Amino acid sequence: MQETKSTCPYCGVGCGVIIESDGAQITGVRGDPTHPANFGRLCTKGSTLHLTASSPITLQTRLLQPLHRAQRSDAPQPLPWDAALNLATEKFANTIQNHGPDAVGFYVSGQLLTEDYYVFNKLAKGLIGTNNIDTNSRLCMSSAVAGYKQTLGADAPPACYDDVKHAQCLFIVGSNAAWAHPILFRRIEDARAANPGMRVIVADPRRTDTAGMADLFLPIQPGSDVMLFNGMLHLMLWEGWTDAEYIAAHTTGFDELKALVRDYTPERVAQTCGISVADLTTAAKWFAQSKATLSLYCQGLNQSSSGTAKNAALINLHLATAQIGKPGAGPFSLTGQPNAMGGREVGGLANLLSAHRDLANPQHRAEVAALWGVADVPSKPGKTAVEMFQAAADGEIRALWIACTNPAQSMPDQATVRRALQRAEFVVVQEAFATAATCAYADLLLPATTWGEKTGTVTNSERRISRVRTAVPAPGLARHDWAIAVQFAHQLEARLRPGQPTLFPYTTDDADQGAETVWNEHRESTRGRDLDITGLSWETLESAGPQQWPLPEGSTTGKARLYEDGVFPTPDGRARFAAHAWQPTAEQRESRYPFSLTTGRLRDQWHGMTRTGTLGRLFGHVAEPSVQLHPQDMERRGLKNGDLVYVTSKRGTIVVPAQADTTVGLSQAFMAMHWGSEFLSGCSSTGERLAGVNALTTSAYCPTSKQPELKHAAVKVLKA
Ligand code: SF4
Incomplete structure (x- = not known):
C-alpha cells in the first residue's frame, strides 16, 4: 500500500489527508494527524473521499477522452x-x-x-x-475580498484557526459552520468545552445546527446584517464600549461612521432585524466587552447585493473596539471553496x-x-x-x-x-x-x-x-x-x-x-x-509542512495573525472605517411573492454533487430535495409534509416537496443548493426547462464586489 499526503478538495477548512492507494486505485483515506488545519480529523465528506474517487459509479461519471x-x-x-x-x-x-x-x-x-x-x-x-x-x-468570496480591502487595506484574513481557542466571544454570522465547515466547528466545540466562560452569538435567519450551540441566537431577517452591525455600533458608542485610544491611533474615518450610525437606534434596528432590543444590547455588550472577540462569517454576508457593506460593517465593529490584532480576536471570513x-x-x-x-x-x-x-x-x-x-x-x-x-x-x-x-x-x-x-x-x-x-x-x-x-x-x-x-x-x-x-x-x-x-x-x-511567499519553496512545504503567508525570503515560518502592531497595509498605515447605510435585499417580499427564499449547503453534499452524489451513504443525512417552511405557513396553505409545491420567483418555477421545519422563520423558505436536474425539475418564466434552485435565484449583485445575491429571492409557494 502507498500513502500520499494531500489536502481535502471540498471546503476552505483545508484539512490534510493521507491517501492510501495500491498505485493504480485509491483504496482509503484518513486525516493527516500532522496537518495544522485538522490534526487528523475529517468530516463525513472528507472521510469518504476514497469512495467517491474509485467506485465503479464514479468512474462511469468521469470524462476520459476529449x-x-x-x-x-x-x-x-x-x-x-x-x-x-x-x-x-x-x-x-x-x-x-x-x-x-x-x-x-x-x-x-x-x-x-x-x-x-x-x-x-x-x-x-x-x-x-x-x-x-x-x-x-x-x-x-468576492465580497469578503472587497470588505477587507476597503477597511484593512488588503485581502488578508487577519486571524487563524488557533484564535478560536483564545476567543472569549465568538460572533458567528451568516455561517452554518456546523455543516459547511465541520472540522472548524469541532474546534469551536472543543474551545467551548475548555472555556465555559466563552460566549457564542449566532446571527442567522435560520436556527441552524450552528445556532443550536449559541448562548445568544439572533434570528435576523434576511439581508438585515448591516442594520444589525450599525445598530450594535450605535449602542457601543452610547454605552462607551468603543476603544477611543485604538481608534485615534490606528484608524481613519470614524467621524463619518459615527454620524451615520446615529440614526440606527435600538428600536429601529430591532424592528428591522426582527429581534429584541435586549438581545441587540447583549450582543453589542458581549462583542465589545469580551477580552477577545472573533467573528466567523461566510456566504450569508458574501452572497448579497450589499455584500461589501456587510463585510465592512462587521469589520468596523472590530476596529471600533480594538478586537483585532491580538490572540482570539479579529474578523475571519471562512472560505467556501478549497x-x-x-x-x-x-x-x-x-x-x-x-x-x-x-x-x-x-x-x-x-x-x-x-x-x-x-x-x-x-x-x-x-x-x-x-x-x-x-x-x-x-x-x-x-x-x-x-x-x-x-x-x-x-x-x-x-x-x-x-x-x-x-x-x-x-x-x-x-x-x-x-x-x-x-x-x-x-x-x-x-x-x-x-x-x-x-x-x-x-x-x-x-x-x-x-x-x-x-x-x-x-x-x-x-x-x-x-x-x-x-x-x-x-x-x-x-x-x-x-x-x-x-x-x-x-x-x-x-x-x-x-x-x-x-x-x-x-x-x-x-x-x-502583503502576501510575500518568496521564502516558501516546495522543498519547504515538503520538509516543514503547510505554512501560512506571508513568509518572505529569510523567514522560517509564516505569520499566524496579522496587524498585531496596529499597522495596516494602507498608504498611511491606518485602517479605514467604511460608512455603509443599510440597504434592503434586491428583491423584497410582497403580496405576489410573499416568501423570502434563502439557500445553503447540506452537511454531506458538495456543490452540484458531481462527486458526493455518486455515494449512496452521503444521502443518509438528507435523502431528497425539499423546500422547508415554517409549520404555520404550511398550515395556512393547507400543506402537509411531502406535498408537492410550485416554488416560483420572477425568473422561474420548480416543483419540490414541502417540509415543515421550525428552524425556518415565518414567511421564509429554505432550499439546499446542491440538487440538480436529476432531482429537481422546473422551468423558466418563458417555459424553458430548468433545474435546481438557481432557476429561482436572482443575479442582482453587490455594486462593489459584483457578487450575486444567491442567498435571497422573493418567491411564492403554491400547492401543485
Ligand atoms: Fe474536507 Fe472541509 Fe470536511 Fe475538512 S471540513 S474534511 S476540508 S470538507
Missing part, C-alpha cells in the same frame, strides 16, 4: 488530444483576430489549484490580452492581478507585464461572472472556456446562463465529471484530472498553503488543468505572437516539475507584496 460535436444537436464524438487542442486554438484565434480579445471569456473555479489558476490568468491577461477571466470564487484564497492570490478574477495587485492600478499592471514579459496588461476591466454570461447571452462574448465549474447549475438566474451557453459560438468545457450539467452545452469537452490525481498547492481560510499530491495516475486520457491551459497557450502563441519566445516555459511532460516551475513564478510575483 469529445467534440460539430453540431449542437449531435452527440459528442471522441477526438484525439492534438486535434482537440488544434480545434480550440483555431476557434479562439479566429474569434480574437476577427472580433478582438474581449470576444472570448474564461470562467474558472475556486477548486482549481493555485498553479492551474496562475496559468489561466496569464493565458487570458498576458497572452490573449483580455481581462475576461472570472471564477466561481466571485460567487463565493482554493478560493489561492485564486485571489494569483489575481484570478476579472478585476485583480497577480499577488493581490489591482487591475485598475497602472503601476500594478506595469509590474505584472514586466514579470510576464509582455508589453502590457490591458486596463479595461474584465467581465465578472454574472456580466460574462450576460455578455455571452447578448452575443458580445463569442467563445467561452469553462474549467472545473458547473455554471449551468451553480450560477443564479439559470435562464440567462443557459441562453448564454446556447448563443456562444464555441464553448469549451474542461471538466473531470461528464455529469456536470454544463457538459451538455459544450462544443468541445476536455477531460481533466481531479483530486488524488493532481499535483500543486492550495490555500485555506487561514492563509495556510498546503500541497496537493498525486496518488494515482490520471484515468483514461485526462490531463492536468494547468497542463491543458499550457498546451493550448503554446498553440495559441504560434498564432498570436509567432516567432517570439514562449510566455509559458513549463514542461508538461513531468507534472511535478512543471507545476513547481509555475509555483516558483507565482512565488516570485509576490515579492514585496
Whole structure:
C-alpha cells in the first residue's frame, strides 16, 4: 500500500489527508494527524473521499477522452488530444483576430489549484490580452475580498484557526459552520468545552445546527446584517464600549461612521432585524466587552447585493473596539471553496492581478507585464461572472472556456446562463465529471484530472498553503488543468505572437516539475507584496509542512495573525472605517411573492454533487430535495409534509416537496443548493426547462464586489 499526503478538495477548512492507494486505485483515506488545519480529523465528506474517487459509479461519471460535436444537436464524438487542442486554438484565434480579445471569456473555479489558476490568468491577461477571466470564487468570496480591502487595506484574513481557542466571544454570522465547515466547528466545540466562560452569538435567519450551540441566537431577517452591525455600533458608542485610544491611533474615518450610525437606534434596528432590543444590547455588550472577540462569517454576508457593506460593517465593529490584532480576536471570513484564497492570490478574477495587485492600478499592471514579459496588461476591466454570461447571452462574448465549474447549475438566474451557453459560438468545457450539467452545452469537452490525481498547492481560510499530491495516475486520457491551459497557450502563441519566445516555459511532460516551475513564478510575483511567499519553496512545504503567508525570503515560518502592531497595509498605515447605510435585499417580499427564499449547503453534499452524489451513504443525512417552511405557513396553505409545491420567483418555477421545519422563520423558505436536474425539475418564466434552485435565484449583485445575491429571492409557494 502507498500513502500520499494531500489536502481535502471540498471546503476552505483545508484539512490534510493521507491517501492510501495500491498505485493504480485509491483504496482509503484518513486525516493527516500532522496537518495544522485538522490534526487528523475529517468530516463525513472528507472521510469518504476514497469512495467517491474509485467506485465503479464514479468512474462511469468521469470524462476520459476529449469529445467534440460539430453540431449542437449531435452527440459528442471522441477526438484525439492534438486535434482537440488544434480545434480550440483555431476557434479562439479566429474569434480574437476577427472580433478582438474581449470576444472570448474564461470562467474558472475556486477548486482549481493555485498553479492551474496562475496559468489561466496569464493565458487570458498576458497572452490573449483580455481581462475576461472570472471564477466561481466571485460567487463565493468576492465580497469578503472587497470588505477587507476597503477597511484593512488588503485581502488578508487577519486571524487563524488557533484564535478560536483564545476567543472569549465568538460572533458567528451568516455561517452554518456546523455543516459547511465541520472540522472548524469541532474546534469551536472543543474551545467551548475548555472555556465555559466563552460566549457564542449566532446571527442567522435560520436556527441552524450552528445556532443550536449559541448562548445568544439572533434570528435576523434576511439581508438585515448591516442594520444589525450599525445598530450594535450605535449602542457601543452610547454605552462607551468603543476603544477611543485604538481608534485615534490606528484608524481613519470614524467621524463619518459615527454620524451615520446615529440614526440606527435600538428600536429601529430591532424592528428591522426582527429581534429584541435586549438581545441587540447583549450582543453589542458581549462583542465589545469580551477580552477577545472573533467573528466567523461566510456566504450569508458574501452572497448579497450589499455584500461589501456587510463585510465592512462587521469589520468596523472590530476596529471600533480594538478586537483585532491580538490572540482570539479579529474578523475571519471562512472560505467556501478549497482554493478560493489561492485564486485571489494569483489575481484570478476579472478585476485583480497577480499577488493581490489591482487591475485598475497602472503601476500594478506595469509590474505584472514586466514579470510576464509582455508589453502590457490591458486596463479595461474584465467581465465578472454574472456580466460574462450576460455578455455571452447578448452575443458580445463569442467563445467561452469553462474549467472545473458547473455554471449551468451553480450560477443564479439559470435562464440567462443557459441562453448564454446556447448563443456562444464555441464553448469549451474542461471538466473531470461528464455529469456536470454544463457538459451538455459544450462544443468541445476536455477531460481533466481531479483530486488524488493532481499535483500543486492550495490555500485555506487561514492563509495556510498546503500541497496537493498525486496518488494515482490520471484515468483514461485526462490531463492536468494547468497542463491543458499550457498546451493550448503554446498553440495559441504560434498564432498570436509567432516567432517570439514562449510566455509559458513549463514542461508538461513531468507534472511535478512543471507545476513547481509555475509555483516558483507565482512565488516570485509576490515579492514585496502583503502576501510575500518568496521564502516558501516546495522543498519547504515538503520538509516543514503547510505554512501560512506571508513568509518572505529569510523567514522560517509564516505569520499566524496579522496587524498585531496596529499597522495596516494602507498608504498611511491606518485602517479605514467604511460608512455603509443599510440597504434592503434586491428583491423584497410582497403580496405576489410573499416568501423570502434563502439557500445553503447540506452537511454531506458538495456543490452540484458531481462527486458526493455518486455515494449512496452521503444521502443518509438528507435523502431528497425539499423546500422547508415554517409549520404555520404550511398550515395556512393547507400543506402537509411531502406535498408537492410550485416554488416560483420572477425568473422561474420548480416543483419540490414541502417540509415543515421550525428552524425556518415565518414567511421564509429554505432550499439546499446542491440538487440538480436529476432531482429537481422546473422551468423558466418563458417555459424553458430548468433545474435546481438557481432557476429561482436572482443575479442582482453587490455594486462593489459584483457578487450575486444567491442567498435571497422573493418567491411564492403554491400547492401543485
Ligand atoms: Fe474536507 Fe472541509 Fe470536511 Fe475538512 S471540513 S474534511 S476540508 S470538507
